[in-house]
Amino acid sequence: MAVKGIIRPERDVYILSSSAVVGREEYKGPLGKYFDVRDGKDDSFGMKSWEMAESEMQRLALNGAFAGSVISQADVGFLFAGDLQNQCVGSNYGLLNFGIPYLGLYGACSTASEGIMLASLISGATGRKAAAVSSSHNCSAERQFRFPMEYGGQRTPTSQWTVTGAGAFIVGTxxxxxxxxxxxxRVADVMPGIPLDKGITDINNMGAAMAPAAADTILRYFRDTDTSAEDYDLIITGDLGRExxxxxxxxxxxxxxxISSVHNDCGLLIYDEVMDKHAGGSGCGCSAVVMAAFILEKMRRGEYDNVLFIGTGALMNPVVLNQGQSxxxxxxxxxxxSED
Structure with a gap:
């Protein structure tokens, strides 16, 4: 049922299982112990290319989510997945052999929240289980959006480090x-975002481009529900980073x-200051792994009862930026x- 911009699933829908796969840098960070699978060697996950490594991360993450439940692949009726690569090949190839009806997503760094949202709504409407998977790989993203790692380009203070990680979620009733x-x-309700363009053209400052849209969604939600920060244990964005x-x-x-007393950001949680990732983490995998491994675990333990998760994305590609678009x-x- 929709009330203004808010949509509530027709049935009660729960996140039944989640799993997170990360690279070596993410494992070294403050949340390392929470992640299910890691590549501690070279982030290749045994594959011949970074793009294939990202596909392997998606496969491992979804397998991990199945392992965390009594659900089989045949029980899942819908699979929502996305990444940062052209035509979402990280998802297309990585999830090819699961045999689940698949819908590819591109929401940039908001893909994890978009996937959970859509999976929850369709599960609530049909009563069937659904899955959401989201990933990014630092090396495949740098090659596509900036420069290959071998180039050795310098990073600005406002730039964020693309997370090597994949998160998977299975939802059901x-x-x-x-x-x-x-x-x-339980997924209580959702609110789709409205795209906003405030004229930011700096590819090295994604946080500034995404922040206005995050603010718009939070404010619309507060006004539509007549709530404020005091009503929530945590308002977590992903991934605005420090800037x-x-x-x-x-x-x-x-x-x-x-909201300062209850706000945190996935891009700030995944790395610490010593790791020198400049403005923090980013990428489709950032909020996916932080939510799948860390925030949901805290909710299951009862440390958080009421959480707003706002996944944020910068909706661009290098071609339009080179053409001068914001x-x-x-x-x-x-x-x-979280409920007993």
Whole structure:
């Protein structure tokens, strides 16, 4: 049922299982112990190219999500997946052999939230289980959007480090089908984002391009639900990084709200200052792995009861930037609650 911009699943829908696969840098970070699978050697995952490595991460992540539930591949009726590569080949190739009806997504770094949103809505409407997978690989993304790693280009202070990681989620209406211990995590409602373009043209400052859209979604949600930051344990964005998070807080404050006491960002959580990733993490895999491995685990433990997850994306490609176009941003909201 839709109320203004908010959509509630027709049935109660739960995140039954989740899994996260990461590279060596992500494993070295502060959340390393939470991730399910890692490549501690060279981020190739045994493949011959970075693009194939990303596909392998998606395969491993979805297999991990199946392992965390009593669900088989035949039980899942819909698979939503995306990545940063042209035509979403990371997903297309990585998930080819699962035999699940597949819908490819491109929401840039908002793909994880978009996938969870769509999977939850279709599961609620049909009663069938659905899965969402999202990934990025630092080397494949750098090759496509900037320069190959061998080029050795310098990074600006506002730039973010594309996460090597893949996160998978399985949703459904029967919470007893999970193997995870603790509380159940339900998708209470969702709010699709509205694209906004504030004239940012700097490919090295994605946070500034995405922050206005994140603010717009949060403010619309507050107004439509008559709530504020005090009603939530955590408002987590992904991935605005350091630059974008500061801009977001300013935008929200200018409209009479203050979320600083409950806000955090996936791009700030995945690395620490010592790792020197400049403005933090980014990429389709960033919020996917932080949510799949860390935030959902805290909700299952009862550390968070009421969470707003706003996945943010910069909707551009290098061709349009070279033509002088600015960068639109988007922010999709998923409202999660933990229940006994």
């Amino acid at each position: 029967a919470p007893e089908e999970t193997k995870h211990e603790g509380r159940n995590v 974008g998070s500061g801009i977001l807080l300013e935008f929200i404050r200018s409209e009479g709200y203050d 960068i639109p941003g988007i922010g999709h909201l998923v409202h999660l609650v």
